[in-house]
Amino acid sequence: xxxxxxxxxxxxxxxxxxxxxxxxxxxxxxxxxxxxxxxxxxxxxxxxxxxxxxxxxxxxxxxxxxxxxxxxxxxxxxxxxxxxxxxxxxxxxxxxxxxxxxxxxxxxxxxxxxxxxxxxxxxxxxxxxxxxxxxxxxxxxxxxxxxxxxxxxxxxxxxxxxxxxxxxxxxxxxxxxxxxxxxxxxxxxxxxxxxxxxxxxxxxxxxxxxxxxxxxxxxxxxxxxxxxxxxxxxxxxxxxxxxxxxxxxxxxxxxxxxxxxxxxxxxxxxxxxxxxxxxxxxxxxxxxxxxxxxxx
Numbered sequence: 001x002x003x004x005x006x007x008x009x010x011x012x013x014x015x016x017x018x019x020x021x022x023x024x025x026x027x028x029x030x031x032x033x034x035x036x037x038x039x040x041x042x043x044x045x046x047x048x049x050x051x052x053x054x055x056x057x058x059x060x061x062x063x064x065x066x067x068x069x070x071x072x073x074x075x076x077x078x079x080x081x082x083x084x085x086x087x088x089x090x091x092x093x094x095x096x097x098x099x100x101x102x103x104x105x106x107x108x109x110x111x112x113x114x115x116x117x118x119x120x121x122x123x124x125x126x127x128x129x130x131x132x133x134x135x136x137x138x139x140x141x142x143x144x145x146x147x148x149x150x151x152x153x154x155x156x157x158x159x160x161x162x163x164x165x166x167x168x169x170x171x172x173x174x175x176x177x178x179x180x181x182x183x184x185x186x187x188x189x190x191x192x193x194x195x196x197x198x199x200x201x202x203x204x205x206x207x208x209x210x211x212x213x214x215x216x217x218x219x220x221x222x223x224x225x226x227x228x229x230x231x232x233x234x235x236x237x238x239x240x241x242x243x244x245x246x247x248x249x250x251x252x253x254x255x256x257x258x259x260x261x262x263x264x265x266x267x268x269x270x271x272x273x274x275x276x277x278x279x280x281x282x283x284x285x286x287x288x289x290x291x292x293x294x295x296x
Contacts (some may be wrong), residue, residue: 014253015152020230023200040226045205075201238289
């Protein structure tokens with residue numbers, strides 16, 4: 001049963017990575033830029049939820065909705081102020097700007113909320129129980145794990161439906177294929193890119209709450225390493241692909257938990273990135289990514 005416990009924990013962690021990876025893969029797929037400040041939006045969402053529940057004594061669901069709203073607006077502001085002026089700039093300039101925005105958010109969080117660790121509450125307890133037992137108590141699964149996996153599935157299904165069936169979703173797909181042609185067809189490219197940042201940042205807030213519910217220490221650098229690993233998951237699965245973000249996130253979470261359980265806690269991160277390197281050597285575009293031939 002210990003293997004099954006580790007597997008479920010890996011799927012839960014991978015679900016969080018997958019939700020975060022969606023922000024990277026959507027922004028890259030449409031705007032062709034890497035938003036390395038995305039991990040810090042996770043941290044902002046977690047802090048908003050924490051203070052909404054503890055300082056203002058609001059119900060957890062209200063705190064989560066406030067975190068989503070604030071991070072959605074924050075994503076739009078970051079895109080308008082930091083990235084929109086650099087649409088035609090070299091990719092290196094965008095990368096440096098993204099790193100600058102990341103450090104700005106971390107230092108702003110230290111000024112606003114101090115760097116002392118906060119103990120994030122465990123929201124998901126039902127019937128006074130934090131977990132559910134199966135097989136006569138041999139397998140115990142926390143409600144946080146169950147909610148995380150269900151949330152990931154719902155988000156992936158909703159996003160797949162949105163991009164495939166709605167007018168705005170089809171506009172996003174058109175922009176990802178060819179922004180110039182999409183603009184000629186009457187699509188507002190600027191509004192579509194802003195909407196992409198808004199959706200990705202709102203999902204980051206959900207991921208922040210789920211992450212801190214599972215690992216309840218909250219500091220201004222909380223989102224840094226999960227953000228990097230989620231970016232790794234997006235590349236692993238094929239950046240620009242929504243199913244790729246799901247597959248990459250789940251595999252990354254399972255590999256990390258199994259490495260911690262059976263090999264070494266200290267080497268788990270190294271093993272994760274080593275697997276990424278091996279996969280990219282075999283499939284440079286990622287597991288579900290497609291090689292794109294650029295016209296010269």
